[in-house]
Amino acid sequence: xxxxxxxxxxxxxxxxxxxxxxxxxxxxxxxxxxxxxxxxxxxxxxxxxxxxxxxxxxxxxxxxxxxxxxxxxxxxxxxxxxxxxxxxxxxxxxxxxxxxxxxxxxxxxxxxxxxxxxxxxxxxxxxxxxxxxxxxxxxxxxxxxxxxxxxxxxxxxxxxxxxxxxxxxxxxxxxxxxxxxxxxxxxxxxxxxxxxxxxxxxxxxxxxxxxxxxxxxxxxxxxxxxxxxxxxxxxxxxxxxxxxxxxxxxxxxxxxxxxxxxxxxxxxxxxxxxxxxxxxxxxxxxxxxxxxxxxxxxxxxxxxxxxxxxxxxxxxxxxxxxxxxxxxxxxxxxxxxxxxxxxxxxxxxxxxxxxxxxxxxxxxxxxxxxxxxxxxxxxxxxxxxxxxxxxxxxxxxxxxxxxxxxxxxxxxxxxxxxxxxxxxxxxxxxxxxxxxxxxxxxxxxxxxxxxxxxxxxxxxxxxxxxxxxxxxxxxxxxxxxxxxxxxxxxxxxxxxxxxxxxxxxxxxxxxxxxxxxxxxxxxxxxxxxxxxxxxxxxxxxxxxxxxxxxxxxxxxxxxxxxxxxxxxxxxxxxxxxxxxxxxxxxxxxxxxxxxxxxxxxxxxxxxxxxxxxxxxxxxxxxxxxxxxxxxxxxxxxxxxxxxxxxxxxxxxxxxxxxxxxxxxxxxxxxxxxxxxxxxxxxxxxxxxxxxxxxxxxxxxxxxxxxxxxxxxxxxxxxxxxxxxxxxxxxxxxxxxxxxxxxxxxxxxxxxxxxxxxxxxxxxxxxxxxxxxxxxxxxxxxxxxxxxxxxxxxxxxxxxxxxxxxxxxxxxxxxxxxxxxxxxxxxxxxxxxxxxxxxxxxxxxxxxxxxxxxxxxxxxxxxxxxxxxxx
Numbered sequence: 001x002x003x004x005x006x007x008x009x010x011x012x013x014x015x016x017x018x019x020x021x022x023x024x025x026x027x028x029x030x031x032x033x034x035x036x037x038x039x040x041x042x043x044x045x046x047x048x049x050x051x052x053x054x055x056x057x058x059x060x061x062x063x064x065x066x067x068x069x070x071x072x073x074x075x076x077x078x079x080x081x082x083x084x085x086x087x088x089x090x091x092x093x094x095x096x097x098x099x100x101x102x103x104x105x106x107x108x109x110x111x112x113x114x115x116x117x118x119x120x121x122x123x124x125x126x127x128x129x130x131x132x133x134x135x136x137x138x139x140x141x142x143x144x145x146x147x148x149x150x151x152x153x154x155x156x157x158x159x160x161x162x163x164x165x166x167x168x169x170x171x172x173x174x175x176x177x178x179x180x181x182x183x184x185x186x187x188x189x190x191x192x193x194x195x196x197x198x199x200x201x202x203x204x205x206x207x208x209x210x211x212x213x214x215x216x217x218x219x220x221x222x223x224x225x226x227x228x229x230x231x232x233x234x235x236x237x238x239x240x241x242x243x244x245x246x247x248x249x250x251x252x253x254x255x256x257x258x259x260x261x262x263x264x265x266x267x268x269x270x271x272x273x274x275x276x277x278x279x280x281x282x283x284x285x286x287x288x289x290x291x292x293x294x295x296x297x298x299x300x301x302x303x304x305x306x307x308x309x310x311x312x313x314x315x316x317x318x319x320x321x322x323x324x325x326x327x328x329x330x331x332x333x334x335x336x337x338x339x340x341x342x343x344x345x346x347x348x349x350x351x352x353x354x355x356x357x358x359x360x361x362x363x364x365x366x367x368x369x370x371x372x373x374x375x376x377x378x379x380x381x382x383x384x385x386x387x388x389x390x391x392x393x394x395x396x397x398x399x400x401x402x403x404x405x406x407x408x409x410x411x412x413x414x415x416x417x418x419x420x421x422x423x424x425x426x427x428x429x430x431x432x433x434x435x436x437x438x439x440x441x442x443x444x445x446x447x448x449x450x451x452x453x454x455x456x457x458x459x460x461x462x463x464x465x466x467x468x469x470x471x472x473x474x475x476x477x478x479x480x481x482x483x484x485x486x487x488x489x490x491x492x493x494x495x496x497x498x499x500x501x502x503x504x505x506x507x508x509x510x511x512x513x514x515x516x517x518x519x520x521x522x523x524x525x526x527x528x529x530x531x532x533x534x535x536x537x538x539x540x541x542x543x544x545x546x547x548x549x550x551x552x553x554x555x556x557x558x559x560x561x562x563x564x565x566x567x568x569x570x571x572x573x574x575x576x577x578x579x580x581x582x583x584x585x586x587x588x589x590x591x592x593x594x595x596x597x598x599x600x601x602x603x604x605x606x607x608x609x610x611x612x613x614x615x616x617x618x619x620x621x622x623x624x625x626x627x628x629x630x631x632x633x634x635x636x637x638x639x640x641x642x643x644x645x646x647x648x649x650x651x652x653x654x655x656x657x658x659x660x661x662x663x664x665x666x667x668x669x670x671x672x673x674x675x676x677x678x679x680x681x682x683x684x685x686x687x688x689x690x691x692x693x694x695x696x697x698x699x700x701x702x703x704x705x706x707x708x709x710x711x712x713x714x715x716x717x718x719x720x721x722x723x724x725x726x727x728x729x730x731x732x733x734x735x736x737x738x739x740x741x742x743x744x745x746x747x748x749x750x751x752x753x754x755x756x757x758x759x760x761x762x763x764x765x766x767x768x769x770x771x772x773x774x775x776x777x778x779x780x781x782x783x784x785x786x787x788x789x790x791x792x793x794x795x796x797x798x799x800x801x802x803x804x805x806x807x808x809x810x811x812x813x814x815x816x817x818x819x820x821x822x823x824x825x826x827x828x829x830x831x832x833x834x835x836x837x838x839x840x841x842x843x844x845x846x847x848x849x850x851x852x853x854x855x856x857x858x859x860x861x862x863x864x865x866x867x868x869x870x
Contacts, residue, residue: 008037011314012097012105014087014254015113016042018051019286019303021068023111024079026311033077039105040079041097043086044136047074052300054140055164058171060575063137090258092279109281109314112255112268113307116248116287116298121156125218130226131242134165143243147172148838150241154178154229156215157245158185160330165243166207167333173840176207177237179229181214181246189328189339190363190378193356197363197380201335204361210237218242250288250296263290272320274310283310293323301325301430301462325429327393329386335361336383341376341393342367350375353401360704360728364405372396382728387469391425391435427469430462435473442477450474489760490532492516492524497685497760501540510550511558512537536760538562539647542683543755546799553810554646554683555817566645569821570807571627574620576846577835579627581607581619582644583634584680587654587672587692588615597637601630608843614651614689616642621844623831628818631808640806643681647761649688652676653701657694657711666711668694671740675709675747681804682751685758685767689724703731706764707747712736716743720750721768721775729765732775735783748797749782749790756793 011027013020020040027033042048047069057066074081082099089098090110097105118133120126130150132143147153153169155162158180169176178185184195185202199209210231219228219236229237250267252260261269261278267290269277274289276282285306290296297303302324312319327340345352345367353366362381366389368374374392379385389404397404398420421427423436441447441456450471454460460467478485488494493516495503500515509515515537517525538559545552551559554567566572571579583598598617602609605626607619622630644650654672658664672692682688691700692709702708704724710717714737722731735746758767768775780786811817823832836847 008035009108010037010039010106011109011111012087012107013038013040013111013113014097015115015286015288016040016044016048016069016081016083017113017115017286018048018068018300019115019307020113021048022304023113023285023307023311024077025073026308027314028073028077030311030315030317032311032315033079036108038077038079039107040081041085041087041099041105042081042083044138045084046137047071047081047083049137051136054134054137055168057137057140058144058168066137087254090254092258092260092282095281107281109283111310112276112282112284112288113286114251114254114288117251118244119247119249120244121215121246123215123217125220125226126244128218128220128226129224130240131218131244134161134168134243134245135248140168143168143241144172146241147174150174151841152177152239153241153243154237154239155243155245157247158182158209158211159188159245159247160186160328160332162243162245163202163332165245166202169241169243170205170207170333173845174241177210177239178202178207179210179213179215179231179237181212181232183212185209185211186332186337189337189343190380191344191365193354193365194337194339194363194378194380197356197358197361198332198335198337200358201361201381202333205333207333248287248298250290252288255284255288260284263294263296265296266290267296272322273313274306274321275313283313285310291321291323295323297324297326299324299326299328301432304430304462305432325390325426327390327429329383336379336381338379338383338386339377340386340390341374343376343378345376347375353405355405357730360724360730362728366401366405368401372401374401387427387466388421390429391421391427391469395422395425421473427473428457428459428462428466430466431458433457433459438470438473439477442474443481447474448478448483488521489536490530492520492527492529492533494521495519497536497540498757500537501544501756504537504540504548505544508548510541510548512541512562513558532760534562535564535567535647536685539683539685543800544796546803547796552681552803552805553807555807555811555820560820569624569627570641570645570811571622571624572645574846576837577832578620578837578846579622579624580644581622581627581630581634582616582642583639584642584676585616585651586676586680587652587669589654589669589673594637594639597633597639601633605630606837606844608845613653615653616651618644621837621846623835624821624823625828625831628812628821632812635806635809635812640680641808643807646683647686648681648683649676649679649690651689652679653689653691653705655692655694655699657692661694663697664694664711665713666694666716668692668700668709668711671709671716671743672700675744678744678801679747679751681807682755682800684751684755686761686763688751688764704728705731707731707750709743715739718743718746718750720778721764723763723765732768734775734779745794746782749793750778752793752796753778753781753789 049066050068053066085099085101087097088100095107097107118135133139153174154177155166156179158178166176166178184192185198203209214232215229216232217230218226219230221227226240226242228239252262252266252268255268256262260276263269268284268288269290270284271277272292274283274285276284286303287298305324306321309319309321329338349370350367355364364379366377373396377389421435425435427433427435427438437457438453438459441453445456447453447456453474460470475485487496489497503519516529541550542554554563569579574580602619607621610618612618652672652675654668657668658666675690688706690707691702691705693700693702694711702710703719704722708719708722708731716738717736718734718738719731720734723729754764754767822828824830837844838847
């Protein structure tokens with residue numbers, strides 16, 4: 001590289017997105033920031049941030065939370081980072097780049113990381129007021145502001161970003177539509193079956209989906225603002241906000257203008273070392289580059305690999321980029337979606353192995369060769385096995401394909417641990433880290449924890465989808481090396497939660513302080529504990545309170561300091577700092593008089609009301625100082641806490657059963673009420689949900705609950721270990737044709753055995769799969785009393801039932817306990833001024849103030865704080 005005598009050679013990076021930031025890190029790793037001047041021209045008003053997690057802004061993350069740029073790193077390496085000052089022209093002959101501010105920078109090496117731009121279909125009205133794209137933080141801020149005066153939104157495009165945009169509009173309170181030209185959602189990632197499963201799940205969330213139609217025109221009103229859309233099938237859609245998310249195109253105009261070769265469909269043409277084919281001093285990486293295999297890669301992992309290749313080439317190291325793994329795992333609108341390898345089965349003579357459950361929204365397909373080689377797959381609704389399956393791609397798994405797609409509860413799924421993976425299996429596709437490299441980090445570099453392995457190999461520092469498998473590999477390798485693996489609850493206790501439960505029960509320890517001082521690690525005794533063990537021990541003491549002589553009230557004395565935020569005020573904290581109020585409605589049955597009370601309270605306190613999937617009525621928007629006033633009226637009307645805030649029983653849903661339904665064979669409402677009143681307030685490692693269905697039609701969805709009951713003509717069937725949340729799981733049949741007494745007895749035993757042996761924050765579904773012996777072992781213990789502990793389990797449950805007290809009834813009758821319900825301890829009568837609301841659909845919603853992003857035209861001498869000019 002040439003440079004002016006006395007001056008170091010200059011590397012100019014145009015663009016500072018995720019790939020640009022990875023390129024800077026790769027330069028630093030190779031020592032190039034110490035031998036070169038590095039100048040970064042960034043178009044956006046902020047440095048690199050995590051665009052993959054962009055939608056999490058609507059879940060409460062701030063732009064600062066999304067940032068990928070450590071300003072200490074920028075300053076330490078002398079990088080000149082200029083935000084809001086993009087490159088506008090390139091003079092390749094003079095090797096100069098001119099920025100918008102007028103700054104001219106001479107370069108020895110130029111790296112283009114300009115990314116992509118959203119494709120907006122050329123339809124009439126596309127530039128009307130109310131039309132947006134979904135690409136940057138600034139786009140989200142603009143959408144959020146405009147949505148305040150909108151009621152309906154439509155997203156053009158049903159791909160990855162389109163679904164995220166639709167979820168964001170729904171989260172902003174808009175009736176949301178998705179318009180997709182292809183016959184299914186996410187046509188690139190999933191096939192017809194996967195698209196159908198995804199469609200059903202998304203429609204159940206309240207979003208309207210229009211597939212197989214295109215947008216013909218954006219309709220506007222007299223004021224020029226959007227009022228609707230005309231679709232290609234002749235129908236019209238009323239909407240006052242439109243988001244275009246119909247794909248992206250490479251941002252290659254800067255390259256075109258300076259004479260660099262681009263592909264026929266866009267993208268700056270580069271060779272295997274990411275050099276442009278036109279000029280060896282110019283590189284292109286990320287979404288703006290047309291790789292040597294003729295593909296433009298729109299995923300972050302290939303972009304990272306290109307960034308590392310370019311940095312290695314500049315450092316005269318051997319590296320090449322000839323293609324990348326396009327596997328993806330995402331959570332869209334709360335639904336797991338993953339695809340890997342030859343997901344669509346394009347290979348000759350390949351075969352499909354498919355499991356589909358339309359009611360549960362599950363679809364799993366594996367593509368295998370005739371010799372058993374796993375070629376690829378699609379997972380919708382449950383992508384738990386993604387990390388392992390992707391690692392097996394290209395090899396013959398040690399078990400049959402059928403066992404790999406069957407969900408727990410639907411057969412005998414194969415449990416493939418890390419030992420089954422070959423050493424050349426890629427565990428982290430973001431940074432191309434193999435199992436062998438991870439094993440080497442443990443055996444050769446003495447890494448003993450996941451964070452240490454992350455730092456050593458960069459595995460798990462990209463999208464994060466491999467972290468679970470990474471943890472399993474680290475533990476397995478340590479155990480194989482004869483290293484004792486610390487399975488303690490946290491840094492304060494060397495014991496597991498199960499072991500601490502036994503210690504508390506056997507020694508009747510009633511305080512966290514006593515447990516820590518007597519049984520904590522040496523360095524933790526006498527200390528304050530940590531945020532992991534405090535709530536875990538608090539839960540143990542609360543669940544055992546009647547048996548060990550402790551107070552069952554979670555805000556008594558020391559117990560209060562152990563609780564999470566929600567338990568601290570006996571209410572769920574919401575986005576804007578307000579709280580929800582959720583009275584218990586056993587079995588979903590409620591008298592008209594009580595309905596009127598809820599309505600009057602919501603009206604008098606200005607609360608938002610919502611009927612939930614758990615068959616009760618939630619009230620949102622209560623200020624902390626209002627909670628006692630609201631609950632005083634509820635308790636007076638006969639309500640009690642619904643424990644929506646605690647790790648305890650939430651609800652027992654029911655259908656109307658034989659009392660009203662002509663198909664019902666048992667009184668499901670009565671049973672649901674009996675069960676909910678029996679187990680109310682039971683503290684457990686995680687929340688508990690239940691349901692009772694009055695016949696095999698299963699209207700209460702009992703098989704998706706922690707414990708579910710389905711009526712038969714001969715009694716009741718009991719199912720356990722189900723989950724309908726982020727990781728759906730069918731419950732397993734524990735026992736059948738039970739009488740009322742037998743049913744209650746087995747549920748008593750099951751719940752207390754779970755509370756006794758589960759890990760912290762472990763749902764019954766995960767516990768049932770983790771516990772040695774699984775369902776068979778649990779059945780032996782709970783039904784057949786193989787361990788001889790059923791009398792004890794029954795006694796513990798009987799003590800809970802006998803000593804139950806409503807937490808809110810106790811709270812409102814104790815002035816000392818009421819003193820905690822204030823926003824400011826030094827000004828107890830002052831409400832929090834940040835908690836505000838705005839009207840929406842005859843109710844109200846949180847008023848979340850927008851950030852003042854303070855845009856201004858950068859001056860010639862502008863440098864971001866923390867960066868350095870040489």
